[in-house]
Structure formats: structure tokens, C-alpha cells
Amino acid sequence: MKLFGLYNYWVFALLLMIGLYAVIAxxxxxxxxxxxxxxxxxxxxxxxxxxxxxxGTAAIIQHTAEPQIFSNPLPHVLILTAIVVGVSTVALGLxxxxxxxxxxxxxxxxxxxxxDRDR
Amino acid sequence: xxxxQLPALAVAVPLACAPVAALLRTGLPAWTVATVxxxxxxxFAVLLAGSVGGLDELSYAVGSWPVPYxxxxxxxxxxxxxxxxxxxxSSAALLAGRHSLETEVAxxxxxxxxxxxxxxxxxxxxxxxxxDAFNIFVFMEVSSLATYILVAGGSNPRALPAVFKYLVMxxxxxTFYLIGVGLIYMMTGTLNLAxxxxxxxxxADLKPILAAVGFVTIGLILKAGLFPLHVWLxxxxxxxxxxxxxxxxxxxxxxxxxxxxxFDFMVFQGSLVDHQLQFSGFLMPLAxxxxxxxxxxxxxxxxLKRLLAYSSVAQIGYVVLGASLMTASGxxxxxxxxxNHALAxxxxxxxxxxxxxxxxxxxxxxxxxxxxxMPWSTAAFMLAALSLIGIPxxxxxxxxxxxxxxxxxxxxxxxxxxxVIVASSLMTVAxxxxxxxxxxxxxxxxxxxxxxxxxxxxxxxxxxxxxxxVWFGLLPGIPLVLSADAAATLLGHLP
Numbered sequence: 129m130k131l132f133g134l135y136n137y138w139v140f141a142l143l144l145m146i147g148l149y150a151v152i153a154x155x156x157x158x159x160x161x162x163x164x165x166x167x168x169x170x171x172x173x174x175x176x177x178x179x180x181x182x183x184g185t186a187a188i189i190q191h192t193a194e195p196q197i198f199s200n201p202l203p204h205v206l207i208l209t210a211i212v213v214g215v216s217t218v219a220l221g222l223x224x225x226x227x228x229x230x231x232x233x234x235x236x237x238x239x240x241x242x243x244d245r246d247r
Numbered sequence: 248x249x250x251x252q253l254p255a256l257a258v259a260v261p262l263a264c265a266p267v268a269a270l271l272r273t274g275l276p277a278w279t280v281a282t283v284x285x286x287x288x289x290x291f292a293v294l295l296a297g298s299v300g301g302l303d304e305l306s307y308a309v310g311s312w313p314v315p316y317x318x319x320x321x322x323x324x325x326x327x328x329x330x331x332x333x334x335x336x337s338s339a340a341l342l343a344g345r346h347s348l349e350t351e352v353a354x355x356x357x358x359x360x361x362x363x364x365x366x367x368x369x370x371x372x373x374x375x376x377x378x379d380a381f382n383i384f385v386f387m388e389v390s391s392l393a394t395y396i397l398v399a400g401g402s403n404p405r406a407l408p409a410v411f412k413y414l415v416m417x418x419x420x421x422t423f424y425l426i427g428v429g430l431i432y433m434m435t436g437t438l439n440l441a442x443x444x445x446x447x448x449x450x451a452d453l454k455p456i457l458a459a460v461g462f463v464t465i466g467l468i469l470k471a472g473l474f475p476l477h478v479w480l481x482x483x484x485x486x487x488x489x490x491x492x493x494x495x496x497x498x499x500x501x502x503x504x505x506x507x508x509x510f511d512f513m514v515f516q517g518s519l520v521d522h523q524l525q526f527s528g529f530l531m532p533l534a535x536x537x538x539x540x541x542x543x544x545x546x547x548x549x550x551l552k553r554l555l556a557y558s559s560v561a562q563i564g565y566v567v568l569g570a571s572l573m574t575a576s577g578x579x580x581x582x583x584x585x586x587n588h589a590l591a592x593x594x595x596x597x598x599x600x601x602x603x604x605x606x607x608x609x610x611x612x613x614x615x616x617x618x619x620x621m622p623w624s625t626a627a628f629m630l631a632a633l634s635l636i637g638i639p640x641x642x643x644x645x646x647x648x649x650x651x652x653x654x655x656x657x658x659x660x661x662x663x664x665x666x667v668i669v670a671s672s673l674m675t676v677a678x679x680x681x682x683x684x685x686x687x688x689x690x691x692x693x694x695x696x697x698x699x700x701x702x703x704x705x706x707x708x709x710x711x712x713x714x715x716x717v718w719f720g721l722l723p724g725i726p727l728v729l730s731a732d733a734a735a736t737l738l739g740h741l742p
Contacts, residue, residue, distance in 0.1 A: 144426075148419070151415055151419070157411060160415060161415075164415060164418055164419075167418075167419065167422060168418070168422055171422055171425055171426055171429065174426065174429050175429050178429065178432070178433045203429075203432070206381055209381075209385055210384075210425060213385070213388045213392075216388075216392055217388075217392065217414065217418050220392055220395055220396070220414065221411065221414050221415075224395070224399055224407060224410060224411050224414065225411070227399065227407050228407045228408060228411065231404035231407060232404070232407075232408075237408075240408050241408075244405060244408065
């Protein structure tokens, strides 16, 4: 029961490995970036999961009589920053892929290496 | 009043000047903004280095939020030394490099290029002054993303696959670091490095912390380019614009090593059982392999910049080797080598940039006889190369001397380490000799006839950096005191 009670963390580990596998195994540069994006999203899940307090709500002051339980807002704020970083990384990576396509005429890693060897 | 704001100013000035540079239309004003901002941060670094002495630490609460809750900037002797390296490398490269950049970067891109440069500078300074684990991650990404732009901004298409690899591996490294920080936050509820160190004592279940040690260490040595995670480094250094290489080769890998040492000593060393043994047991073999393998590859490499890049991988090994001895003398040796290697490699890559203005190919056989055509550039290159080898009277000798004496204190293992250091110094002599032999003792190629020396202004900056190698070899006072204080500060976190 305990094992599955923390299933968020299992999903985190699974996504992390799927992303890493795509980065390492796929020769297509766009697929590599997709893998990288999945890899980073897994970390977002880790942070969001740890912030959850059972029965907790959003951390906004509510003027009610009974005391409220709040989820920890700090990891949400942190991960908002990390999402921005992730978006910029993927955008920059795609821009580089476009430039590689212009210069090399291909986005397959092995063909790029072959072209570099012939130079 | 304002000297108290120095830690914040050091970060804010380059970051605030970056959009100004981007808004300018042409290269010259943007270059002026970048250079003034860079020299100003160098001045801040000198002032900060003067105001932290011994084990004193300067704490600055951003926005006056009380420290464990708000973001803290924390200046130690270690940060001050790294600040000097970063701002000094950036200033020298910018002052020397306008002419070189004009030949390599298309004119309309110049303002953006200098804006990205200032973002790298501001990001690296931010990493070094920050005392907050998540803040360090953000600055790390600011400087990394801007570095990718600088590396890919040149005209050499081969930089593109290199920078793609750098982007993928750099992002994996930073994400690993982020996972580690998340796991520690989960168990301690704090992001302040010093606060983490004290709160880990109260953690009941250490398993997530141990996982965090792994993630943080692997992530940071990936970003530092320690063997065997160095594969992004040689091509990135080799194909980026020459002046960019001079800047990032002098400081960016060292900043990651700085975070590794600071994080490990402040957070983990004092609170985990047997961590010191595991730290040195894990890093020492990697450092030895880095030194031997990379020096060996450098001996066979045919491209001058790739050769120097492999040499940098070996030098990162020296820094880690010193640190993995876990003694005051070992850490001092590793830390002062960061400074001395920045001087030597910075001067060598500046000289390469000067040579590359006149000669397009940097393959060794195309550089035959340029010692006669470009006497001043090559002489400065050779002076810095002597420092890299560790000839007495140069800065490199100081760090080799401290490294060998620290190794001798370490007993039987130490003797083996001394053999490694001496063997790799001999390999350094071998690959430097290959360059010297090509440059001085071969007849110049026909198409190189009439090649002049680099522009005088560039030569001036180059020689200042090259002569600094001799200056700090004969009078190593300032960096030595800062390194010894840095080592004492790090060891002060041990129980």
C-alpha cells in the first residue's frame, strides 16, 4: 500500500528514464529535444508532488472561521522558474536545430557526423 | 553606504547592461557598454576581495528579507577568488577581442552577441556570490543558455553540432542538480546552503539525502567537464569564436567545480557519516584518469584549439585531484590552480585568437613557421605554455609545487599521485614541444608569406595577461592567501 501510495514518485522516475533514453538513443535531434523536455517535466512533477499537503488548498488567505490547511506554495514558485528555464532551453535547442538543418541539410546525428568527417 | 551593496551590484550591473547592449544598433557602442560593465565588475571583485579576509564571510540579504527565508548572497574568500577569475577573464577577452569578433561574427549580430556575453558574465558572478541552492540553479541556467548563444554565434558551422551536444549535456547536468536540491528541500525545508548543512543533522531518514549527493555531484561534474563526462568540452572549445573560448575556458568549468566544492562541504561533509572517504574515493580516480587520458589525447591531437581543450580537461583533473585529498594543503593547491590555469589558458587562447585573425586554419601543419611571422603573439603563447607546464618562475609552478607537496603528505597513495603529476607534466612538455617545433623550427608555408602580427592593441592585452603569469609566479601572495583562506573556510564546515 505504502509503495503505491507514493505513485507520483514512481511516475517521476519513469518519466525521467523515458526522457533520458530518448536523449541517448534517438539519432534525430528534434526527438532528442523532445526527450530532454520529458526529462525536465519529470522534475516538475517531483517538485509539485512534494508540495502537496493532504487536504490542503491553495495558499490564499481565506477569511473563514475554521482554520485552513495550505499546500506548500514555495515549490510551485520554484518550478514556475524551472518551467521558464525549460521552455527557453527547448526554444534555443530548436533554433540550433534549424541552423544545423541550414548548414548540414539534415537533422540526423549520424549523417551530421559523416558530413563532419568529410570536411 | 554603497560598499555594503557591492555583492548585489556585482551581479546587477552586468545583467542590467545586457538589455542596453541589445538595444544598441551597431557593434562599437555595444562593445563599449559590455567592456565598461565588465571592467566595473572587475573593480567590484577587487573591492570584495579586499573586504573579505581570513575566514570572514560577507552576508547580504537580498531585499532585506531575513536570511534563511530570503535569498542570501554570501561572499567568502573562495567566491572572491572566483570573482577575480571570472571578471578578469571577461575584461581581458573583451578588451582584446573586438577585432577578432569582427572577423568571426556577422555585423548585425554584434549587439546581441555582447548582450549574451553580459548575461554569461552576470550569470557566472551570480552563481559565485549566491548562498541559495535554487538561486544558483537559476544563475547556472542564465549563464549556460547565454554561453550556448556565444558558442553558436560564430561563423564556423561545426560549432552547431558541438553546441547542440553541449546544450543537451548541460541541461541534463543542471536538471540533475535541480533534482538533488529538490530532494534536500523535501527533507530539510530550506534552500539556504548554510541552513541545509545544519538542518540535515535533524533528518531521520537519510536515503533521499544520499540520493541527492549523487544527483548533485554527477550534475556538477558533468557541467565542469570532469572525465569521463567531458565529451561536450573539446568540440565546444574548438569551434566557438576564439575570444569566446578564451573567456569560457578560463572560468566556466571552474565555476561548476566551485559549486561542487562549496555545496559538498557546506551541506554534506559535516552531516553524513564517512562522506569524506566516499568523496575522495569517487573523485580521485576520475581526476587521475582525466589527467592521464586527456594529456595523452592532447599529444596526438592535430588541431591547436582542440589540443588546448584536451589540456583543459587534464587541468580540471588537477583541481579535482587537489580537492579530493581533503587536506588544507590539497584544497589550497586545487583552488590556486583554478586561478593559475585561468591565467595560463586565458593567455594561450588569447594568443590563438590573435593568430587566427591572420591565419584561418588552426591545424598544426598550417601553423608552420609562424614564430617568425608573428613573433609577439607566439612568444606570449610560449610564455603562457611554460606556465602550463609548470616551469619555476611562472604561476603554474606555484600550483604544481603545492599539489606535489600536498600529495606527499598523503602517504603511499600520495607517492603514486606524484608519479601521475610528473608523468602528466612530461606529457604537457611533449605536446607543447610539438607546437613549439611547428611554430619555430619549420619553414613558413608559401601562402602564409606576408602575414603580419596581430593588431597592437590586442598584443598589448595579451602581453599583460602573459606577464601576469610571471608576476603571480614570482609573487603569488594575493591568490595564495585567498586560496588558503578558501580551503580553511571549506574545511571549517567539517565536524
